[in-house]
Amino acid sequence: MNRVTLLALAPAMALATALGGCASGSGDSRPTVVTSFYPLQFVVQQLTGDRVRVVNLTAPGVEPHDLELKPRQVAELADADLVVYESKLQPAVDAAVAQNAGDHALDVAGHVDLQDSNLHFWLDPVRLGTAATAIERRLTEIDPGDRSALAGNLARLLDTLATLDHDFTTGLSQCERDVIVTSHDAFGYWSRYGVRTESIAGLSPDVEPSATHLDELRSMIETNHVTTVFSETLASPKMADVLAHDLGVGTAVLDPIEGLAAGSTGDYLSLMRANLAALQKANGCRVNP
Secondary structure, three states: OOHHHHHHHHHHHHHHHHHHHHHHOOOOOOOEEEEOOHHHHHHHHHHHOOOOEEEEOOOOOOOHHHOOOOHHHHHHHHHOOEEEEOOOOOHHHHHHHHHHOOOOEEEHHHOOOOEOOEOOHHHOHHHHHHHHHHHHHHHHHHOHHHHHHHHHHHHHHHHHHHHHHHHHHHHOOOEOOOEEEEOOOOOHHHHHHOOEEEEOOOOOOOOOOOHHHHHHHHHHHHHOOOOEEEEEOOOOOHHHHHHHHHHOOEEEEEOOOOOOOOOOOOOHHHHHHHHHHHHHHHOOEOOOO
16 A cells, blocks of 8 residues: 555545444444455355345445445444454555454455465355454454354355255366466456466456567467457456457457446356356357256
């Protein structure tokens, strides 16, 4: 977090105390859980149903990495019973948690086995299940009377994620190719399914690739007979489209599920299954009936 970002966020933090009462001004007596971006919102909602008021800081259509918090959002975070976030993913959230929610925040990064510097752990259903288990433990502290229901909901969610993991494992086990080309390096956790990822822009979708890197990608695509270059939701498809056009290959979309697209009717599970179908098509995978 640089000094400019902190100065930009300071007015919002200063107003958090003044606006703190607004978070519960609706008269909703349920515990409030603030989540920093969509996959964590999905988990909390699966665990709690309607027993908890869930506030997600990242609105549909907003790129989570670029999130800038409004004063009311900082107030929600300060006044919440629990804040669930992942450190280093959203600098504005990290700063707001440090200033306003250090005693009632859960950083899921401390509970999952992160792969190098890749923060997109939720693309691995097993790791998302590990995060869900940590979240469920904290939820029992703010609503201990709901312990039995939370445990049952966690068991069902873990079963669902295990099924999803199985479907990725079997669905990608017999493919003509094992490499994909993506806009940025968000999909490395799929290595557990034998998928090799080559990215155009690295870990940040906004970084322009060098000419040398593009030449290496072109060579790799031709050598491995790659048929598809993937762009992604919530980010510009320009780099992927240009590379695909230059080589005469197709384009498709993978969803890193960092957030929902504006107007989306999908959820984590349906978006992951759409990703699986896109991978199978691009890599010529045998799909069992």
